[in-house]
Amino acid sequence: MSSDLLTITGLGVEIAGLPVLSEVSLALPSHGVLGLVGETGSGKSLTCRALMGLLPRIGGKVSDGSITFDGTTLTGLDESGWARVRGRQIGFVPQASLNALDPVMTVGEQLREAVSHLDSGAEVKARCLELLELVRLPQPQEVLRRYPHELSGGMRQRVMIALALAGRPRLLVADEPTTALDVTVQKAILEVFADLRTSTGMSLLLVTHDLGVVVDVADSVAVMYGGTVVEFGSAREVMTNPSHPYTAALLGARPATRTLGERLTTIPGVPAVPGQWPDGCRFAPRCAFARDECRAVQPALLAVDEHRARACHGWLGTSEEAVVHV
Ligand SMILES: Nc1ncnc2c1ncn2[C@@H]1O[C@H](COP(=O)(O)OP(=O)(O)OP(=O)(O)O)[C@@H](O)[C@H]1O
Ligand code: SF4
Ligand SMILES: [Mg+2]
Numbered sequence: 001m002s003s004d005l006l007t008i009t010g011l012g013v014e015i016a017g018l019p020v021l022s023e024v025s026l027a028l029p030s031h032g033v034l035g036l037v038g039e040t041g042s043g044k045s046l047t048c049r050a051l052m053g054l055l056p057r058i059g060g061k062v063s064d065g066s067i068t069f070d071g072t073t074l075t076g077l078d079e080s081g082w083a084r085v086r087g088r089q090i091g092f093v094p095q096a097s098l099n100a101l102d103p104v105m106t107v108g109e110q111l112r113e114a115v116s117h118l119d120s121g122a123e124v125k126a127r128c129l130e131l132l133e134l135v136r137l138p139q140p141q142e143v144l145r146r147y148p149h150e151l152s153g154g155m156r157q158r159v160m161i162a163l164a165l166a167g168r169p170r171l172l173v174a175d176e177p178t179t180a181l182d183v184t185v186q187k188a189i190l191e192v193f194a195d196l197r198t199s200t201g202m203s204l205l206l207v208t209h210d211l212g213v214v215v216d217v218a219d220s221v222a223v224m225y226g227g228t229v230v231e232f233g234s235a236r237e238v239m240t241n242p243s244h245p246y247t248a249a250l251l252g253a254r255p256a257t258r259t260l261g262e263r264l265t266t267i268p269g270v271p272a273v274p275g276q277w278p279d280g281c282r283f284a285p286r287c288a289f290a291r292d293e294c295r296a297v298q299p300a301l302l303a304v305d306e307h308r309a310r311a312c313h314g315w316l317g318t319s320e321e322a323v324v325h326v
Contacts, residue, residue, distance in 0.1 A: 003030070005028055005032070005069065005170060005171060006027065006028040006067075006068070006171060007026075007027045007067070007068045008025055008026050008027070008065070008066075008067050008068075009025050009067075009068075010024070010064060010065035011023075011025070011050060011062065011064065011065035011067060011075075012024075012064030013050050013060070013062055014059075014060070014063045015056055015059050015274075017059070018274050019063065019277075020043065020046055020227055021227045022064070022228055023065075023301065024047055024065070024224075025229055025301050026229055026232050028171070028203050028205060029203070030203060031197065032219045033193075033197065033204045033220075034205050034206070035206050035213070035214035035217070035218035035221040035222070035235060036206065036207045036208075036221075036222050036224065037207075037209065037214060037221060037223055038223055038250075039267075039271045040209075040271070041273055042227070043226075043227040044175070044207045045094075045175055046227075048094075048095075048205070048207060050067065051067055052092050053074065053086060054092075069090065069171070070170065087114075087164075087166065087167045088118070088169065089167075090169050090170070090171045091165055091169035091173070092173045092175075093157075093161055093164045094175055095176050095179075096176075096180075097157075097177075098156055098157055098180055099148075100160065101148040103147065103148055106144065107143050107145075107146055107148070108128060108144030110163065111128040111131060111132075111162065111163065111166070114166040114167075115128055117166075117167075118168075127166075128140075129141065131163075131165055132144070132158075132159075134162065134165060134192075134195075135158040135161050135192050135196075136158070136188070137158050137159070137162070152185075154188065157178075157181060157185075157189060158189070158192065161177065165196070165200075168200070171203045171204070171205065172193075172203070173207075174205070174206050175207040176207050178190065178208070178210070186210075190213065193206070211239060211250065211251060211254055214235050214239060215235060215236070215239045218235040219235055220232070221233070221238050223238065223247045225246045225271070225282060226271065226272030226273075226277055227277070227282075228282065228311065229301055229311070230247070230283065230310065230311045230312070231243060231246070231247045231309070231311070232310075233304075233309060234307040237307040238307075238308055244310040244311070244315075245283065245287050245288065246286075246287070250267070252265050253266055269285055270286075272285075279295060279296065280293075280296050280298055281294040281295070281299055281312070289316065298311075299311045299312050
C-alpha cells in the first residue's frame, strides 16, 4: 500500500450530526485509474468532496478515518493546508459542472484567472493554450475568445477539465464528467483522460454510473452502497466475477445484459439512505441471500483474494439470483 498515491481508510463523514459515510476505504496508485460506482445516493460525491476538503462548511465534518495523499494526511488540514493541495496536487471536476463556467467571462479570462495563480507573465497565455490543447479542443486561440454559451456541452466540459488541470495535479477527481453528454462526446472525453494519463502521468478517480466505462478505462473499482464501500479491487476481476451480491445485482441490472424483447432486471427495494441505515449489512433488506447474521452484524471490508476485498458475510448464490426480472 505504501506505493499508493491516495489511500482512504475507514473514512466516516457527518453532516449536521448525521452519519452520511462510514468505513469508506479505497486506494489508488500513481498513474492509476479508479472507478467509483454505486446507485444514486450511495456516497460517491461526498467521498470526492471529503477528498477535496469541500464538505459543507456548516455541519460537514470527517468524523472518522483518514485520507492520505502522497504521504501527507489530508484529514485535519486547515484551510491554508487545503489550499496547497486543492487545485494543485489534486484537480477536481465536480458533478454537474457542465454549466458551472461564469457566463459573463470568456474562456480565456477564466483560464487566465486559474493559471495566473501558478504561472506568470508571458507564460500565462502559453499555458492557457497548452491546457486547451491537452483536452484536445480544436482552434484553442478561437476558444479563448468565446463565452461559455458559444460552446457545445462537450466543449464546456473540456474547458472544465482544462481548468482542473491548471495546477498540474497528480490526481484528477472527476465526478460524473460524461453524464448529460451524448455517447460520441462521452467517448471523446474518455479519450482525453486516457491521453492525459499517458502525457502527464496523472492518476484519475472517475465517478460514473456506467459500468461499461469502468471496464474500458479503470484499473481498479470501488463499489459504494449506503455510504460505504462494499467491494474494492481490480476492475477486470470485480466487473467480470463480482464477489458481493450488490455488485452482482448492479451488473445484472445493466440494460446491456439483455437483448431486445428480453425482460429487464432490477434490484428490489430502495437504496439505504442516511438516517435509515438498517442494522447489520446495509444491503440486507434488498439482498436475496440475507440471513440472520447479516441483519445483526455489519460486515467489514476484508480481502477475499489478492485482487479484491468485499464487505459481505459470504453468499452462495449465482449472480443471476441477485437480481429480479421486471
Ligand atoms: N449537503 C448535504 N446535506 C445532507 N445530506 C446530504 C448532503 N449531500 C449529500 N447528502 C446525502 O448523502 C447521501 C450521499 O450523497 P452523494 O451526493 O454522495 O451521493 P452520490 O452517490 O454522489 O449520488 P448520485 O449518483 O445521485 O450523484 C445522499 O443520501 C444525500 O442525500
Ligand atoms: S452480508 Fe449478507 S445481506 Fe449483506 S450482501 Fe452479504 S449475503 Fe447479502
Ligand atoms: Mg454524486
